[in-house]
Amino acid sequence: MPGFELFGEEERKEVQDVLDNGVLMRYGFDPMRNGHHKALELEKDLAKRMETKYAQVVSSGTAALTVALACAEIGAGDEVIMPTFTFVASFEAILSVGAVPVLCDIDDTLTLDPKAVEAAITPKTKAVMPVHMCGSMADLAALKAICDKHQLILLEDACQAIGGTYDGKPLGSYGDLGCFSFDYVKTVTCGEGGGIITNSELFADRAHKYHDHGHDHIGNDRGAETHPFLGYNYRISELNAAVGIAQLRKLDHTLSVQEKNYMIFRNALTEIPEVTFRRVPETGVENYSFLNIFLPNEDIARKAHKALGAHGVDACFYWFDNNWHYYKKWEHLLEQKSLGKLSPEVQSGLQKNNRSFDASDAWMGRTISCLVKLGWSEEETQERAANMVAAIKSVL
Numbered sequence: 524m525p526g527f528e529l530f531g532e533e534e535r536k537e538v539q540d541v542l543d544n545g546v547l548m549r550y551g552f553d554p555m556r557n558g559h560h561k562a563l564e565l566e567k568d569l570a571k572r573m574e575t576k577y578a579q580v581v582s583s584g585t586a587a588l589t590v591a592l593a594c595a596e597i598g599a600g601d602e603v604i605m606p607t608f609t610f611v612a613s614f615e616a617i618l619s620v621g622a623v624p625v626l627c628d629i630d631d632t633l634t635l636d637p638k639a640v641e642a643a644i645t646p647k648t649k650a651v652m653p654v655h656m657c658g659s660m661a662d663l664a665a666l667k668a669i670c671d672k673h674q675l676i677l678l679e680d681a682c683q684a685i686g687g688t689y690d691g692k693p694l695g696s697y698g699d700l701g702c703f704s705f706d707y708v709k710t711v712t713c714g715e716g717g718g719i720i721t722n723s724e725l726f727a728d729r730a731h732k733y734h735d736h737g738h739d740h741i742g743n744d745r746g747a748e749t750h751p752f753l754g755y756n757y758r759i760s761e762l763n764a765a766v767g768i769a770q771l772r773k774l775d776h777t778l779s780v781q782e783k784n785y786m787i788f789r790n791a792l793t794e795i796p797e798v799t800f801r802r803v804p805e806t807g808v809e810n811y812s813f814l815n816i817f818l819p820n821e822d823i824a825r826k827a828h829k830a831l832g833a834h835g836v837d838a839c840f841y842w843f844d845n846n847w848h849y850y851k852k853w854e855h856l857l858e859q860k861s862l863g864k865l866s867p868e869v870q871s872g873l874q875k876n877n878r879s880f881d882a883s884d885a886w887m888g889r890t891i892s893c894l895v896k897l898g899w900s901e902e903e904t905q906e907r908a909a910n911m912v913a914a915i916k917s918v919l
């Protein structure tokens with residue numbers, strides 16, 4: 524997955540353009556720029572590649588989620604439904620706008636279970652946030668139908684699934700808003716960065732203003748701009764955006780390498796009847812950044828994970844025991860360890876999450892995800908696949 528494996532001349536040239544004129548800021552300083560507007564260029568390229576009308580790039584994926592929530596007018600006491608399996612950024616973004624993250628079970632797609640989502644809706648629910656973990660997606664048609672029925676915002680966290688598609692549409696473009704991360708380990712990286720895509724002119728306009736202190740960006744006179752609403756600073760720098768331009772151009776190549784290596788793993792594991800694969804919704808295409816498998820039970824999955832390491836197959840994850848990605852280990856969230864005081868609404872809302880999520884535990888207890896890298900030769904990939912098979916067979 525990591526796009527940094529493909530850093531080369533292309534990234535260097537884009538960064539050099541910025542260093543040559545010294546303008547690291549995306550706005551203003553026009554006489555010094557030599558025509559270089561890297562953040563703006565990245566936005567144009569991202570909107571084009573993702574087939575949306577608008578794109579806004581920001582300083583991180585977490586910032587993208589935060590800005591997207593703010594654009595949808597989600598604020599104090601509103602509830603946002605999110606999965607038990609994701610990165611901590613999901614609830615951080617929700618909390619940062621004053622809203623309540625409401626955890627919800629996943630199914631064999633390893634993302635939100637539409638039935639569990641429907642059961643979690645209350646009069647306070649404003650948005651549903653599926654997270655397309657490890658390269659594949661939620662059942663978006665079912666989630667969209669639920670959102671339409673209850674007038675909720677569908678916000679796709681596609682931070683780990685850039686380049687995948689659903690119903691022929693790029694992931695992130697199906698919902699009202701979609702978010703990407705371009706942090707250092709993602710498929711497209713800027714070092715640090717993020718993106719929001721949408722077809723809504725209203726949301727795009729709000730994102731543009733909100734991410735830069737609420738400045739209206741009217742005219743070219745910074746300091747004279749007015750503020751239609753409060754904002755924040757989630758701007759990306761020109762240096763980071765420059766790297767992103769070169770990386771995004773490589774996305775289709777990256778996807779083809781990932782698919783090739785993924786298929787080598789998958790074909791090898793198909794010979795083990797005890798191994799099954801994560802369900803990809805019928806009209807979905809993964810971005811192939813991870814191969815996600817189910818073992819017959821939790822005990823075997825734990826042993827298989829250890830055996831993979833012992834067989835030299837690194838970068839395989841057993842998320843069930845992982846502090847970053849699974850709700851069981853989010854003590855700071857569940858015990859409300861906030862530095863400052865949380866609002867009474869958030870404090871009481873968060874209580875909802877202190878319950879068991881048996882369906883999530885049943886799936887995640889059996890799941891192992893293996894990262895698909897870009898730099899492996901075919902020979903190396905074949906060898907890893909053979910080691911995977913040997914490791915898993917050794918514990919069955």
Ligand SMILES: *Cc1c(COP(=O)(O)O)cnc(C)c1O
Nearest residue numbers: 583584585610612682683704706
């Ligand atoms: C990486 C990631 C984020 C956050 O992105 P940053 O750029 O690191 O802030 C959010 N959600 C998911 C699913 C991620 O993997």
